[in-house]
Amino acid sequence: MTAKISTGASAVLAWLDGTVRLLGNHSDRLDAINIFPVADGDTGSNLYLTARTAHDAVSMLDVEDLGELLGLAGRAGMESARGNSGTLLAVVFAGFAEPLLGHRRLTGPLIAAGLDRARVRSWSALSEPVPGTMLSVIAAAADAAADTVMHSTTEPTSRAAAVEVLEAVCAAALQAVVATEAQLGPLATAHVVDAGAVGLLLVLDALRAAVTGEAFDEDRYAPLHGYGIQDPHLAASALPEAGVEVMCTIALSPLQAATLRAELDAVGESVIMTPVNETGDGYRWRVHVHVPREEDALEAIGRAGEPVNVSVTDLCTHEG
Known part of the structure; x- marks a missing residue:
């Protein structure tokens, strides 16, 4: 059939x-x-x-x-x-x-x-x-x-x-x-x-x-x-990876988003920023980054705006 x-x-x-x-x-x-x-x-x-x-x-x-x-x-x-x-x-x-x-x-x-x-x-x-x-x-x-x-x-x-x-x-x-x-x-x-x-x-x-x-x-x-x-x-x-993965959602204007991306690029790796939906003067962005210390990312994100759905995960999830 x-x-x-x-x-x-x-x-x-x-x-x-x-x-x-x-x-x-x-x-x-x-x-x-x-x-x-x-x-x-x-x-x-x-x-x-x-x-x-x-x-x-x-x-x-x-x-x-x-x-x-x-x-x-x-x-x-x-x-x-x-x-x-x-x-x-x-x-x-x-x-x-x-x-x-x-x-x-x-x-x-x-x-x-x-x-x-x-x-x-x-x-x-x-x-x-x-x-x-x-x-x-x-x-x-x-x-x-x-x-x-x-x-x-x-x-x-x-x-x-x-x-x-x-x-x-x-x-x-x-x-x-x-x-x-x-x-x-x-x-x-x-x-x-x-x-x-x-x-x-x-x-x-x-x-x-x-x-x-x-x-x-x-x-x-x-x-x-x-x-x-x-x-x-x-x-x-594999050898364990030091650092943490930080993720959040945050409302930003295009200029604020570009600034935050540059700051996260300076302190971390695997930076992903993608718009979720439009707001009045910009977008809500989903943010992802790997950094040595969570403060490195959270401080930059905090300067940009007020994040929600924040998660911090240790990259070392197994024993060497």
Whole structure:
């Protein structure tokens, strides 16, 4: 029997639900190979918890506008995002949603536009974007979608065109994940692929499954070095990282946001700042940074405004 293709709001909800299930089922594997940018063994957990928050925020809503639905999920995920990977996943959802506003059906061109906007949002969120991570996967996916739309002879608004684009996206994303091993020194040394990149591949595979109605294919992940449950927990054997991860949400004008980003860049690493939603004279921003001492970040953030949803997490989550 041919699987039923779904492109409406039910497909977006199924995508979010499938993302939660896949990340939940595979979080231990992602945690095991999480050695970049910090070997704290929580990428899988952070992706899963962020995706679950995004899903739960909209799972009971009756909203037909795809952009509104996915945008609500993305903003909810951002408000309580966990770590680098969770923050970027929420940014991907929020970016993907923007071109979908006002539309009730996914099409090939809309998927391509959503992925392109997700790429722009995610790459611009980081002060120092690094290839060989989730960023490379979203870039490869966006390029594949755009190329497929440009050269396809299928009716652009047809369900078949949406499937054609998603097939190309997932194939390109898989190759991008395989390539991460050679793009980052720590991954090449450990002979593994990037954990966050695999996580985003799972998210894209969940989208494909939601639209096509076909089951998730575990065998596609066989070429990914280190991605076997029997592999040693590399993060647990890595040297502990000193410092803390600070996250918060804060309302800032564009100038204040630029100033805060510069100050956080001066005192820390892995700086991510991304707008959650507009305010009267600016945006509410989700902020993420790794610093040696929490005071280094909190003092700069406090000078900029009044943060909420502040969390401080020790980067050393395991014993050497």
